Amino acid sequence: MRWNQLAEKKWIVGVSGGPDSMALLDLCRRHRVSVVCAHVNYHHRPTADRDQQIVEAYCRNYAIPFYSLxxxxxxSGNFQxxxxxxxxxxxxxxxxxxxAAGVLIAQHLDDFLETALLQQESGRQCEVLGIREEGRVLGVVVVRPLLSWxxxxxxxxxxxxxxxxxxDESxxxxxxxxxxxRHHELAELSEAEKRSEVRKLKARNHDRQKKKEAVEAKLNPADPIISQEIFLTLSEAEQRIFLRAWMQEQGVVPPSEAFLIELIKALKQKNGNFDVSFSKDRRFQAAYGFFSxxxxxxxxxxxxxDKIELFATPYFRIAENGESxxxxTLYQEDFPITIRNPHPQDAIQLRFGTKRLNRWFIDRKIPPDQRRRWPVVVNCRGEIILVPKIGCNVAHYSNNPTCFVIK
Known part of the structure; x- marks a missing residue:
C-alpha cells in the first residue's frame, strides 16, 4: 500500500521506541498520514521506561494522539x-x-527474511513464507509499509x-x-543478496497463492464444516493446501506436513466417524461425511x-439480512427475548408440525460440537420462536421480518 493510499484513512501505528517504529512514525507524519500512536510497555527490561519516554516526547512535539498499555x-508460559x-x-x-482503518506495523525486509528462515527450519509447509504486506489480526487490518526497507x-x-x-538490549x-x-546468517549477506532472496520468496508465495485460489474455487476455507466427499475430489497436493488454509481460517496453527498426510489418509479410508486431538482446546472431528x-x-x-440490536458473538450474529x-418477526410482547445454546428437550412448532432439535441435528448430520453452540431464540413466555436454518414458529413468520439470527 502506497503512502498516498494510507493518507486517505486514519491508522493506529504501533511504536516501541526502536529505530524501526520511530522511522515509521516519522514517515507517517511526513506523508501526512493521520495516525494514533500505540505503545506497549511490558516493563520487561531496564530501558523500557526510557523507550516510552522517547515515544511520548515525539508525539507531544508533533501533537500526535498517544496511548500506552x-x-x-x-x-506462566512463553513470554513472546x-x-x-x-x-x-x-x-x-x-x-x-x-x-481507524487498521494498524501500521514497522516490520522490515530483515524481519521478512528472518521469519522465512524460521518457518523453513520448523518444517511446516506455510502458505506464505516471510511476512504479508497486508493481513488481518483479531479481525483488524494490519499493514506493514516498510517491508522494502x-x-x-x-x-x-x-x-x-x-x-x-x-x-532494545535483548x-x-x-x-x-x-x-x-540476524547476527550470523543474515549478517553475512549484502543488501543486494537480501533483496534477491526476498524476490525468490515472493515468487514462491505468488505461485502458492495461485494454487490456493484454484482450490478455494472448489471449497471455501471459511466454512467451519467441510464435505468429506468434495474434499476427496481434490488432488493430494490440493488437499494439503486446503487443510492449511482452512485451519488458519478457523484460528488454528496448521500442524506439520506429516500430520496432514496422516489426516488425509484417515479421511480417505471413510471408515465412519473419528476424531483426533489437535491441541489443548481443539480437536479434528469427522462425522456423517463431514469434518470440522x-x-x-x-x-x-x-x-x-430488551430490544433488537445488531451485534455479533462467537456463536451467532443478529443482522438486517439473511436467509428465510x-x-x-418479533412483537413487543415477546421481549425480553433470550438467545441461548440448545437444551436436550428443545422443540419448535413449525407450519408442518413440531420439530425436535436433536432429531434435526441428527438428520442434518451436524457435528456434536456445532450442536452444542447452535443458537436458539426464546421469547419471554419460554416459547422457542426461532432456530436458525430450521426456521421460526408459525406465530413469528411474516414477509417483513424484524431481523435475522445467523449461526
Missing part, C-alpha cells in the same frame, strides 16, 4: 507469545475506539533526520533463535435482549 503477565497477543489485542481495541536503512533514516530512538544477545539468524475443528470445552451461553430460515 502496561500489561501484566499473570500466568503472550506479549504479541497483548499487543495486538490493544491495537485492535484502539482501532475500534478511534474508528532494511533495518540498516531505517536506522540511518533516524540518524539523518535526528529522530531519537532506543535500542536484541543484542543470541538467546533467541531469531537473534542468532471442534472445541473440547463445554459451552453454555445466554444473551437476554434465519428470519423472525
Amino acid at each position: 502496561d500489561p501484566v503477565k499473570e500466568t 507469545a503472550w506479549a504479541r497477543e497483548a499487543r495486538y489485542a490493544f491495537f485492535a481495541r484502539l482501532a475500534v475506539q478511534e474508528a 532494511t533495518k540498516r536503512q531505517l536506522q540511518e533514516y533516524c540518524n539523518r533526520h535526528k529522530i531519537a530512538y532506543g535500542i 536484541n543484542l544477545s543470541d538467546d533467541y533463535r531469531r537473534n542468532q539468524l 475443528l471442534d472445541f473440547t470445552d463445554e459451552v453454555s451461553y445466554c444473551y437476554v435482549l 430460515t434465519e428470519a423472525v
Whole structure:
C-alpha cells in the first residue's frame, strides 16, 4: 500500500521506541498520514521506561494522539507469545475506539527474511513464507509499509533526520533463535543478496497463492464444516493446501506436513466417524461425511435482549439480512427475548408440525460440537420462536421480518 493510499484513512501505528517504529512514525507524519500512536510497555527490561519516554516526547512535539498499555503477565508460559497477543489485542481495541482503518506495523525486509528462515527450519509447509504486506489480526487490518526497507536503512533514516530512538538490549544477545539468524546468517549477506532472496520468496508465495485460489474455487476455507466427499475430489497436493488454509481460517496453527498426510489418509479410508486431538482446546472431528475443528470445552451461553440490536458473538450474529430460515418477526410482547445454546428437550412448532432439535441435528448430520453452540431464540413466555436454518414458529413468520439470527 502506497503512502498516498494510507493518507486517505486514519491508522493506529504501533511504536516501541526502536529505530524501526520511530522511522515509521516519522514517515507517517511526513506523508501526512493521520495516525494514533500505540505503545506497549511490558516493563520487561531496564530501558523500557526510557523507550516510552522517547515515544511520548515525539508525539507531544508533533501533537500526535498517544496511548500506552502496561500489561501484566499473570500466568506462566512463553513470554513472546503472550506479549504479541497483548499487543495486538490493544491495537485492535484502539482501532475500534478511534474508528481507524487498521494498524501500521514497522516490520522490515530483515524481519521478512528472518521469519522465512524460521518457518523453513520448523518444517511446516506455510502458505506464505516471510511476512504479508497486508493481513488481518483479531479481525483488524494490519499493514506493514516498510517491508522494502532494511533495518540498516531505517536506522540511518533516524540518524539523518535526528529522530531519537532506543535500542532494545535483548536484541543484542543470541538467546533467541531469531537473534542468532540476524547476527550470523543474515549478517553475512549484502543488501543486494537480501533483496534477491526476498524476490525468490515472493515468487514462491505468488505461485502458492495461485494454487490456493484454484482450490478455494472448489471449497471455501471459511466454512467451519467441510464435505468429506468434495474434499476427496481434490488432488493430494490440493488437499494439503486446503487443510492449511482452512485451519488458519478457523484460528488454528496448521500442524506439520506429516500430520496432514496422516489426516488425509484417515479421511480417505471413510471408515465412519473419528476424531483426533489437535491441541489443548481443539480437536479434528469427522462425522456423517463431514469434518470440522471442534472445541473440547463445554459451552453454555445466554444473551437476554430488551430490544433488537445488531451485534455479533462467537456463536451467532443478529443482522438486517439473511436467509428465510434465519428470519423472525418479533412483537413487543415477546421481549425480553433470550438467545441461548440448545437444551436436550428443545422443540419448535413449525407450519408442518413440531420439530425436535436433536432429531434435526441428527438428520442434518451436524457435528456434536456445532450442536452444542447452535443458537436458539426464546421469547419471554419460554416459547422457542426461532432456530436458525430450521426456521421460526408459525406465530413469528411474516414477509417483513424484524431481523435475522445467523449461526
